[in-house]
Amino acid sequence: MLNVQNLTFSYQKSPILKDISFKVDIGENLAVIGESGSGKSTLLNLIYGEFDLNQGQIFWKDTEILGPKYNLVIGYDFMKYVHQEFDLMPYISVSENISKYLSRFYPEESEKRTNELLKVVELEAFANVKVKTLSGGQKQRVALARALAKQPEIILLDEPFSHIDNFKKQSLRRNVFKYLKDKNITCIVATHDKEDVLGFADTMIVLENQQILEQGKPEALYNNPKTPLIASFFSEFNVIDDQIVYANQLKVIDKSNLKATVITCYFKGYHYLIEADLKEEKVFFEHDTSIEKGQEVFLSISE
Numbered sequence: 429m430l431n432v433q434n435l436t437f438s439y440q441k442s443p444i445l446k447d448i449s450f451k452v453d454i455g456e457n458l459a460v461i462g463e464s465g466s467g468k469s470t471l472l473n474l475i476y477g478e479f480d481l482n483q484g485q486i487f488w489k490d491t492e493i494l495g496p497k498y499n500l501v502i503g504y505d506f507m508k509y510v511h512q513e514f515d516l517m518p519y520i521s522v523s524e525n526i527s528k529y530l531s532r533f534y535p536e537e538s539e540k541r542t543n544e545l546l547k548v549v550e551l552e553a554f555a556n557v558k559v560k561t562l563s564g565g566q567k568q569r570v571a572l573a574r575a576l577a578k579q580p581e582i583i584l585l586d587e588p589f590s591h592i593d594n595f596k597k598q599s600l601r602r603n604v605f606k607y608l609k610d611k612n613i614t615c616i617v618a619t620h621d622k623e624d625v626l627g628f629a630d631t632m633i634v635l636e637n638q639q640i641l642e643q644g645k646p647e648a649l650y651n652n653p654k655t656p657l658i659a660s661f662f663s664e665f666n667v668i669d670d671q672i673v674y675a676n677q678l679k680v681i682d683k684s685n686l687k688a689t690v691i692t693c694y695f696k697g698y699h700y701l702i703e704a705d706l707k708e709e710k711v712f713f714e715h716d717t718s719i720e721k722g723q724e725v726f727l728s729i730s731e
């Protein structure tokens with residue numbers, strides 16, 4: 429398992445992460461969320477051994493992850509990191525980038541594995557294309573495949589699908605996370621996107637003010653968001669009488685003491701998101717049909 433114990437780290441004087449502790453079991457998928465600048469990438473860098481900790485320890489099984497002060501070469505064979513800069517070789521093909529670190533002594537195995545990974549990232553048609561001519565999203569997919577080529581025990585993914593268009597994102601996400609589960613590869617993913625978490629992460633941690641604000645199963649955090657920050661990660665929400673209420677928990681009924689006036693109506697596909705004025709506060713609720721601006725509605729909170 430990955431064991432992060434009382435980690436504290438600062439680039440300069442003020443700490444970016446303070447007294448962070450958590451564990452990730454083998455084969456588990458952990459999502460790290462938090463606002464921009466909360467230290468998600470820094471945490472992944474530290475787990476990779478890119479920097480020396482101020483305090484604390486990180487272990488993968490029995491191996492302590494050490495920073496550059498103790499290691500001439502950063503990184504460990506059992507761990508791969510796909511960060512925001514993809515670090516690919518631009519003048520060789522997609523296939524060659526993926527197979528670069530595979531053994532040349534087993535060409536058949538290497539080809540089989542490369543083809544398997546091309547399929548996972550849906551780049552079969554680009555196998556022989558030079559990486560320099562690819563789009564940002566395609567490069568991100570090559571980087572993912574390359575990280576998986578020499579099968580790691582643990583993979584760190586920083587916003588892994590951020591450059592990938594919505595047409596491809598859904599299936600790619602399913603392919604990659606299923607592949608990691610099938611191969612029992614431990615995965616830590618830093619993300620802004622709830623779609624990377626829901627349905628895929630076993631547990632999640634929320635970073636705020638240099639610390640872990642909350643950790644647990646996505647269902648638990650979704651069902652009982654302790655703070656607006658957590659609720660906002662999952663969905664549009666309101667605070668009514670000090671209670672966090674998701675937009676889909678507010679229903680229009682015949683009569684109630686929550687009388688609101690519709691301000692704007694947004695088409696969202698299978699529903700409309702309605703912005704309304706409730707006692708001079710903005711509220712959001714979901715509705716099956718559109719509602720005209722100025723119309724008065726009565727709302728009730730459902731569980």
Ligand SMILES: Nc1ncnc2c1ncn2[C@@H]1O[C@H](COP(=O)(O)OP(=O)(O)OP(=O)(O)O)[C@@H](O)[C@H]1O
Nearest residue numbers: 439440444462463464465466467468469470471618
């Ligand atoms: N190399 C560095 N030197 C100094 N400060 C840094 C360095 N890298 C990051 N920081 C600072 O550390 C803090 C955390 O940055 P980090 O990139 O880890 O956040 P993040 O949660 O990943 O943000 P984002 O979601 O925008 O990627 C920020 O205040 C950032 O300015």
